[in-house]
Amino acid sequence: MATVSDVTVSAAINSLSAVLFLVAFAILRLQPMNDRVYFSKWYLKGIRENPKTSGPFIKKFINLDIRMYLRFLNWMPAALKMPEPELIEHAGLDSAVYIRIYLLGLKIFIPIAALALSVLLPVNYTDRNFEIMSTKVKDLTFGEMDKFSISNVPPASKRLYVHISMAYVFTIWTCYMLYKEYKTVTDMRLHFLATENRRPDQFTVLVRNVPPDPEETISENIEHFFRVNHPDQYLLHQVVYNANKLAKIVNQKKDLHNRLIYYTNKYERKHDKRPTTKTGFWGLWGTRIDAIDYYTKEIEKLSKEEVAERERVIGDPKSVVPAAFVSFKSRWGAAVCAQTQQTRNPIHWLTTWAPQPRDVYWDNLAIPFIELNMRRLLIAAAVIGLTFFFMIPIAFVQTLANIESIEKVVPFLKPLINKGPIKSVIQGFLPGIVLKIFILILPMIVMAMSKIEGFVAISTLEARSAAKFHLFLIVNVFFGSIVAGTVLQQLEEFLNQKPADIPRIIGVSIPMKATFFMTYIMVDGWAGIAAEILRLIPLIIFHLKNIFLVKTEKDREEAMNPGSLAWPVTEPRMQLYFLLGLVYATVTPIFLPFIIVFFAFSYLVYRHQIINVYNQQYESAASFWPDVNRRIVISLIISQFLLVGILSTKDAVHSTPFLLVLPVLTFLFHRYCKNRFESAFRRFPLQDAMIKDTLEKATEPHLNVKVYLRDAYIHPVFKDVAVFDDFEDYEYPLVATKRSSRNGSQIGTDQGSPSVDLTSISIV
């Protein structure tokens, strides 16, 4: 439908905006005042400090060195320079493997593109289906783009064998690269796990749904159970408190604290007038009063509440949740407990590996286990609802994309939008943007859903959100865009088609949608990634905080929001590009360079961000890779079925069985990979645990594991360090060491008494 010039205009617009973002970034990052926004990772690591300049005061904020501006693309080679082992050391394995996915995209698509452009493109372009068709059917108009696609090959042409054999080559190549990558990532993970430092979660198991015992407290019950059933290995346990209300109070207090600082700062700057506020919601209405006094009082009130609640939580046996973090004397003991079933009733005494302390999502630990199934069921229904009701707006977007239908609906706009460049803009730019806005709201909904499901680790929450988002993207953005306007407007009509006709209908639509997806890639993949590196929103927030809230160096550190990879959004997004690339590789080869630019550019940008900015909340040692691999395989299989549909529109039905071999082979490949590699991502083998244990015993014979583990899994609100400190968790080994040195004398069993050391909790 769209012409080459439509795509060219769109490409121009999007490339221009990408370049603009990059220039803005290049300038902004050189300003010392933005240093903490663009180099936050280094600040967090304590390597970089506030730039010290001996020159004039202005130099503290703005870089006046002209030479540096000339090298504004300097960050690109810098981003590529750090070797991978150093990158793992610097940013963790999750991040290092994450950018390998982009690299995998390049490894898959560059050879495919080379082959497709040199073989399939000439095959398509030199054929003459459109010439034939346009002589036969008068009204039919084709975009020039379609000349590069399979649409230009007439039905039952011998040339289609080229496409079929290419499908085989592409499948084999993709599977080969997937296998190689899975193997590499598995090795990286195992090496990482083998070499990583001692961490509390290596020794700890989360036990859930402890059955009630009328004669013992939960803590006693847990201790007795593990003393009996893991007699040689049990070390200690940490009960879990339902401290959600306390956490809420602490958060409220933090908020009030910020306001107090804001008004104090204001007062310090202008000593003439004490700042005032109103008592109502957000200070918008109510009586006007002195702000500093008001917030000081409010904070005092909340502090008292906090103390009372803290005492209630620790004192009340009902606030102890029937779950606990149970630690063992060795990694071997923990591995055994995590992998075995404890009792007859499979829903009692459930043991799983404990997440890292910083990865625990504390709010969900208090959910009764019985509720979980019901919650998951409800969310499953909600996800299906969300996935299929979003169809409606997407279908609407699709009608926008079709300029002819706009003209029909609003005929008076016809003279305006029919002018060359405007038409191209609408055709090429608008639909992508509208779709993008829909998709921007979604991650929050999806994350909220995952939280309701009740998983207890942030990493799991993110993985579940990614799965939901991926389903959504495939159903709505991919299939929704392809099918809308042809069949799905009426589901009933669809069901009344002969099953043999469904692939045919989709097959007709796919080549026609190539330009739409090209535009989508340019908006979402090119300009969107360039916007990512600019970090406009964190930049603005940092400066606002800097002006209003920051007093001390510590405050400034808190004002930084380094962010993280946003796994639940970015991974499904790149899966969409894998899908698009694999589908269009045989259909419209000219599509592939767009995909390659996306992967290359993203690789560069995210490598830079990981080195300089992001601070991961947790380290899962690439445990997400089986998901990544599975989704690429799913994309591959979808692309194979769609090719069957496309060829059936070309009167090449006899090729169907030949093509149906491909998904079967691909599925077998997937099973093989799963059997061969997946368990390395799910379980921790006893041999590895034993090696680490033995090594540790040899190198640190006097290590007191009990002291090390004692307070590792205390709810953050009970920690004596400032709860306001978001990054405190990040340095947890230090925290544990700090505390353990004080508790060093308390070794021995404190049977029955809650393990939280009440005296050591300093009320902030």
Next chain:
Amino acid sequence: MATVSDVTVSAAINSLSAVLFLVAFAILRLQPMNDRVYFSKWYLKGIRENPKTSGPFIKKFINLDIRMYLRFLNWMPAALKMPEPELIEHAGLDSAVYIRIYLLGLKIFIPIAALALSVLLPVNYTDRNFEIMSTKVKDLTFGEMDKFSISNVPPASKRLYVHISMAYVFTIWTCYMLYKEYKTVTDMRLHFLATENRRPDQFTVLVRNVPPDPEETISENIEHFFRVNHPDQYLLHQVVYNANKLAKIVNQKKDLHNRLIYYTNKYERKHDKRPTTKTGFWGLWGTRIDAIDYYTKEIEKLSKEEVAERERVIGDPKSVVPAAFVSFKSRWGAAVCAQTQQTRNPIHWLTTWAPQPRDVYWDNLAIPFIELNMRRLLIAAAVIGLTFFFMIPIAFVQTLANIESIEKVVPFLKPLINKGPIKSVIQGFLPGIVLKIFILILPMIVMAMSKIEGFVAISTLEARSAAKFHLFLIVNVFFGSIVAGTVLQQLEEFLNQKPADIPRIIGVSIPMKATFFMTYIMVDGWAGIAAEILRLIPLIIFHLKNIFLVKTEKDREEAMNPGSLAWPVTEPRMQLYFLLGLVYATVTPIFLPFIIVFFAFSYLVYRHQIINVYNQQYESAASFWPDVNRRIVISLIISQFLLVGILSTKDAVHSTPFLLVLPVLTFLFHRYCKNRFESAFRRFPLQDAMIKDTLEKATEPHLNVKVYLRDAYIHPVFKDVAVFDDFEDYEYPLVATKRSSRNGSQIGTDQGSPSVDLTSISIV
């Protein structure tokens, strides 16, 4: 199609043959000479001995007591008398739970039948669809049977709401009974496991795919690995030899031995002439020679071969398979090892619970692990092939069932087969018989396939065979019979139907096939079960052996073939009846009594057989129950979908969403059961292991587990007891004890050396 009289004739024939079988059984079982055939279980238990009669010689073979013949149905109450705990003690949990499946059938279908016959039958019969139809369409003829079915309710009738609500009631009742039964069986299993005696498999794990080590033998490698990674628990291991060739020689020898005995007996009876035989195949051709000399020589030759092969196997390191039975000091240690992953590479050092020694299928232990995936893949393809190519003969059977088509094909038979009773016989009897013959061959094919798949336990082989057979029965007997003749004759035509029409096509066919399935039940379910109790084939074989081969009391014991439950055949068969019952409950309620008679009669017969005859090869502690439960749930879901199809033929399409709730709810019920109960059948919880260990330590403090386990997992051909003895394994604890008393002094590690005690192997 069929008339009431057709069904009546068929019922009469089948009831009559069932009664004849029963009478024959009642007479034969009273004859002392058949005692070992009909009471083999008691002989095996050593409780019953050869009947001693003081009267005339004839009394030793034939019972002359007239009074006993009068009470010829005596076995029925006797079969019911033994209480369940005693039954478990007597025949094992597998058997006791097996007959509970028939009881479950009764529990499900008696209330359903009561409700269906009192509510649905009047609703159907008092309607008048056929009256209306026959006035409209002239050629249309309905059987009287159809008046009792849903077919007699006209389209869009309000009466259909009765059927829909009944579907809900039936589903809820079935699920409720399934849940109760699952819970009961789980409790029975756990109680059984908790109270059962010490068994070698409780302490033992089968480790497979031991990676090769250039510096160590397999045995050394295994010992080192477990000493390092399970230091406190590892006790000993038993390597596995590839003794398949040796086993073959032993079997050949056994065969020749039988022939020798046959000729010796012959010679002893008639001293005038030494028996001769021919050297060719089966003694059918070749030179005529003296039989006794010939076989004595042949046996000597084979004995030498056996000794050579035995030495080769034990001496050659290449005959050691990279697998072993590893035993631990406690059940806890074995449970840990069986449930955990040992090394990084998930396909090395694979550990699973060892099957019972008598359950091990030794031939498959030698299959290289790498081959297994390929084998399973091939068999999966073969199963699909088998399942779908069997369609063709089944479709042929269906044309036979239709008497009109016979008349068309062979018109000269018309006068013959159109005579009233003959027509009824053909209509009612033949199709069932033909189908039955097909199905009789199948279990062997299916078992051979399972063996190729390479599972190492007989119980697993049987479970896998049952799964294949179940798939076959559902696809071919059930759907094949329903669909054949309407759509499946041409698969292409089927694919070209609108998807919405497929349920409609099946829906039309189901009520029409009711009489066919009634006949099928009577042939397969009534007469077939009665034939089971008669044990005609084992009876004949026993007497043949008795005449030709038996010399000593021990020979006579060997001549008995008590048989076992034939799980791979009987379980899928009863699943077919569950399916038929659930499908026809709402459609043709008059169908249900036939099902109930089947379940009641089978319960009686199998309870009798289990008490008096069968000797199970293994005891899995009812580990098959999850399969049983799942398959009944599958039947339930199939029946729900079919009801949707049936109602769509009644212009009640608006009821579809209302009915589609049912399969969803049923599936959720299944998930719930699975989560709640299944792990009790798959894993052995650590707490239970610990309890048993502790108890044992307290009651038998001086038990030497090492001695107990030492020879438990020796290949049967290496055992010093006669390998000809099929039942030797059954008493394995005695065997182990016998040996252990001799090996008692050898405690200590025999590192590296094969654990088979060469000196103790006495060559038979």
